[in-house]
Amino acid sequence: MINENDPSTLSTSGRLLSYNNAVKEGLKIGQQFTELMDQLINTKDPKELVAAAQTLSVFELDSDYVTFPHQYNNADYYLVFMSRLLELHDQGEAITLDSHEDNQHLTQQISALGDLGVFAFVSANDNTGGVYYQDKVTGETLFYLNLKRRMMRINSSAITKLFIETYADKLEKEHLLSATDLLIAFGQALKTDFGFDVDFNLLDTSNNEFYAFQTSNLSGEIVDKLFVAAASENYMLKHDKDGAVLELAPDLKLKIASHNATGGAAWGLYVSDEDQTVSWFKVLLEYPFLRKWYLENIDDLQIRSDNLVF
Amino acid sequence: MPNNNEETNQEVTPGQAQLDSSLTQKIKYLQTLQSALHEHDDRQIYELIDKPRYDREVKKSRSTTKTQNLADLVADDHEQLSHYLSENLIDYLGKTYPFFYYDEVRNGEFDIYFGNWWDRRKFGKLDVLNVAFEFDETEYGKLKRSFELDALNQRYNTDNIAEISANSAQLQKLIDGQDERDHQKETLRQQLKEVSQKSTLPWDSGKVKEERQTIVDQLSKLADDDEEAINANKKIKENDEKILSLSKEDTILTYEKQSIQQRFEDFSHFESHNQSLYTDYLTSLIGKGQVNVDD
Numbered sequence: 001m002i003n004e005n006d007p008s009t010l011s012t013s014g015r016l017l018s019y020n021n022a023v024k025e026g027l028k029i030g031q032q033f034t035e036l037m038d039q040l041i042n043t044k045d046p047k048e049l050v051a052a053a054q055t056l057s058v059f060e061l062d063s064d065y066v067t068f069p070h071q072y073n074n075a076d077y078y079l080v081f082m083s084r085l086l087e088l089h090d091q092g093e094a095i096t097l098d099s100h101e102d103n104q105h106l107t108q109q110i111s112a113l114g115d116l117g118v119f120a121f122v123s124a125n126d127n128t129g130g131v132y133y134q135d136k137v138t139g140e141t142l143f144y145l146n147l148k149r150r151m152m153r154i155n156s157s158a159i160t161k162l163f164i165e166t167y168a169d170k171l172e173k174e175h176l177l178s179a180t181d182l183l184i185a186f187g188q189a190l191k192t193d194f195g196f197d198v199d200f201n202l203l204d205t206s207n208n209e210f211y212a213f214q215t216s217n218l219s220g221e222i223v224d225k226l227f228v229a230a231a232s233e234n235y236m237l238k239h240d241k242d243g244a245v246l247e248l249a250p251d252l253k254l255k256i257a258s259h260n261a262t263g264g265a266a267w268g269l270y271v272s273d274e275d276q277t278v279s280w281f282k283v284l285l286e287y288p289f290l291r292k293w294y295l296e297n298i299d300d301l302q303i304r305s306d307n308l309v310f
Numbered sequence: 311m312p313n314n315n316e317e318t319n320q321e322v323t324p325g326q327a328q329l330d331s332s333l334t335q336k337i338k339y340l341q342t343l344q345s346a347l348h349e350h351d352d353r354q355i356y357e358l359i360d361k362p363r364y365d366r367e368v369k370k371s372r373s374t375t376k377t378q379n380l381a382d383l384v385a386d387d388h389e390q391l392s393h394y395l396s397e398n399l400i401d402y403l404g405k406t407y408p409f410f411y412y413d414e415v416r417n418g419e420f421d422i423y424f425g426n427w428w429d430r431r432k433f434g435k436l437d438v439l440n441v442a443f444e445f446d447e448t449e450y451g452k453l454k455r456s457f458e459l460d461a462l463n464q465r466y467n468t469d470n471i472a473e474i475s476a477n478s479a480q481l482q483k484l485i486d487g488q489d490e491r492d493h494q495k496e497t498l499r500q501q502l503k504e505v506s507q508k509s510t511l512p513w514d515s516g517k518v519k520e521e522r523q524t525i526v527d528q529l530s531k532l533a534d535d536d537e538e539a540i541n542a543n544k545k546i547k548e549n550d551e552k553i554l555s556l557s558k559e560d561t562i563l564t565y566e567k568q569s570i571q572q573r574f575e576d577f578s579h580f581e582s583h584n585q586s587l588y589t590d591y592l593t594s595l596i597g598k599g600q601v602n603v604d605d
Contacts, residue, residue: 220429221551224558227428231561237428244428 019065026066033061040080046088046193053081054147057129075121075131076106078145082133082186083108089189094182107136112178116167121145130309135162142183144309150194152187154201155310156303164284164291173285180281202303205279207272210260215300218267222297223256229289243267248287252278268303339380352398353595359384359391359439367589368596392418392438399438402591406583409569412436424449427565429558441588453570456563457577466563467556474556478549481542488539491532498529 036059039052056077061068083097098107108119117135119142124130129148132141140158145151163176180203190196202211223244227237230246238245243256255270271280280303284291294301322330339358346354357364359381365371384391393414400412400420410433411423420436422443434445456466502525508518574580583590 221554223428224554228554228557228561231564236565239426239428239430 022063022065026063029061029063030066030068033059040077040084043084044088046085046189049081049084049088050147050194053077054129057131057147070104073105075123078121078131078147079106079108079119081147085189085193086182086186089185091182091185094178094185110179110182112175112182113167113171114175116170117162124309126309138162138166141310143187144306150190150196152190152196152198153306153309154183154187154199154203156201156305157310159202159281160284160295160298160302163281165295168285176285177282199306200279201305202280202284205271205277205282207270207276208261209279210257210266210268210270211280212260212266212268212304213300214302214304216266218256218258218300222300225297226256226290226293229293233289248283252283254283254290336380336383340383343384347394352395353592353598355391355395356441356592356595363588364592368592388439389416389418396420396436396438398595399441399591400436402594403436406573406590408573409566424566425562425569427562429562431562431566441591443584443587452559452563453566454577456567457570460567465560467560471553471556471560474549474552478546481538481546481549484535484539485542487535491535495529495532498525498532501525502529 033056036052036056039048040056043049043052057074059074059077061071079097083092083095086092086095094111096109096111098109099105100107106120109115110117110119116137118137119133119135121131122134122141124132124144124146126146128146130144130146133143133145134141135158138161140162141155142158142162143155144153159180163180167176184200184203187196187198187200191198200209204211223237226246227244230237235246235248238247240255240257243258245256246254248254252273253271255272256267257270258265258267260266260268269280271278271283284294343355343358346352346358357368361381365373396412396414396418403410409425411426411430412420413423415421418438420438422433422436422445423430424433425431431449432446433449434443436442437444452466459466459468502522505518505521505525508514570577570580574583
């Protein structure tokens with residue numbers, strides 16, 4: 001019996017035919033790959049862009065008979081995707097993509113940060129194609145991205161460590177803000193172009209955003225500290241129905257509340273301003289006494305990130 | 311059926327006449343009170359529930375004629391009266407004392423809070439029927455003292471905080487001096503060894519013993535310091551907590567002081583205003599009563 005799947009049963013010409021077919025198959029995969037790369041690099045259509053990135057992020061380029069010695073990491077295609085998406089939203093100059101030919105991988109730099117951060121995606125190993133956007137210098141992961149599940153989650157702890165602590169005395173506030181604005185622009189593009197579910201966390205400027213503290217039981221002592229610190233800067237922390245409120249400017253209020261936006265019991269913050277352009281992050285950059293208070297009590301005050309991915 | 315005509319024609323004894331007049335007075339009192347209530351004439355209600363005080367402090371009348379104490383008739387309505395009268399009174403107080411806030415803890419019973427800042431103090435109670443503040447003595451005393459200290463450019467807890475801070479600085483020094491002490495101990499132990507190894511000739515023994523004792527004493531002093539240094543961090547943390555609560559109290563007292571200064575300039579003006587509150591309030595009500603009806 002001739003069994004096409006068992007080469008030992010084939011005649012020589014049958015074997016050659018089978019080999020040739022397998023190579024063709026392998027080349028076809030390669031062909032498909034280059035088409036996807038073309039699409040990823042050149043398309044002007046956000047939908048085609050995300051489709052290419054999604055396919056490439058799980059693409060197996062090698063087959064049994066055809067292997068390619070020079071390959072990028074699957075996670076690298078996310079970097080191309082991110083750069084391209086920002087480019088489509090006129091933010092292409094805010095980042096540079098570097099290709100390292102020696103061991104074939106990509107990294108990204110955020111222009112506003114100068115030489116400080118080198119970013120790349122690393123797999124989250126969660127079997128759904130999730131990746132972390134990580135700074136190679138410090139190992140901090142700024143956000144989680146999952147194209148398949150259409151979600152992005154900003155990591156409050158990494159944002160705090162890098163932008164409020166590590167970079168704070170090395171960079172101008174404007175540069176820090178344009179770097180985080182870039183992350184917001186990326187998330188916003190994912191949201192509007194593809195309907196992603198995006199948690200901007202402490203970068204969120206909406207008045208309804210409840211920045212939940214790590215602790216579910218905020219001690220009065222921590223609020224006392226803020227009360228005293230604020231008073232010495234001529235700000236009065238006022239009594240409020242649901243906690244306390246600090247008027248930082250005529251149109252900027254910081255509220256400490258014991259209920260989240262849906263009325264559930266939890267301790268956290270609201271930042272409200274008429275134009276909804278100020279986030280807790282911006283407040284931290286702007287007001288040293290609040291930054292000091294936040295960092296000194298970070299174990300309790302750290303804004304919670306999605307605990308499913310962080 | 312009793313014959314009414316016959317009854318009224320019966321002769322009235324002096325006792326009955328007195329009773330009759332007393333009852334009429336009471337009915338009239340209650341009717342007047344009721345119509346004052348209907349007409350929202352708070353001034354008259356105050357006059358009715360404490361006539362002697364009203365005559366003395368508002369009418370400034372010097373006569374001391376004793377009137378029957380009819381106010382007792384509504385003694386068990388005080389809660390409701392207090393609740394009712396509080397509305398206009400608190401409105402009035404809001405203008406004179408904008409920094410006081412009231413919480414009706416039970417019907418007609420009001421706690422006073424000083425200020426709208428974080429952890430503002432409960433400052434006492436509002437006695438609506440007597441138009442008077444009943445300040446918490448401790449809290450009031452602290453505020454009064456802060457005004458006195460203001461002249462010395464000091465806050466209520468300045469000395470206290472300085473003392474605790476000095477203690478913390480001392481403890482920090484003890485922690486920082488660990489290396490130095492370790493070094494000293496090493497040297498002293500070496501000395502002790504040397505002293506012990508010295509030939510103990512009978513005529514030297516007293517001197518050696520003395521030398522030894524000096525070194526041992528020094529070592530034990532250093533050991534005490536070490537011991538204290540071990541607990542120092544905990545102690546410093548406790549001190550920090552104390553300083554925080556004292557600073558918070560100072561901040562609150564400063565806010566209270568500023569509120570009073572903004573409104574009354576100084577504490578004595580504040581106190582005299584409180585003294586004359588009853589007269590001032592009721593005088594302000596004269597002419598205001600029955601407005602709704604006259605309109």
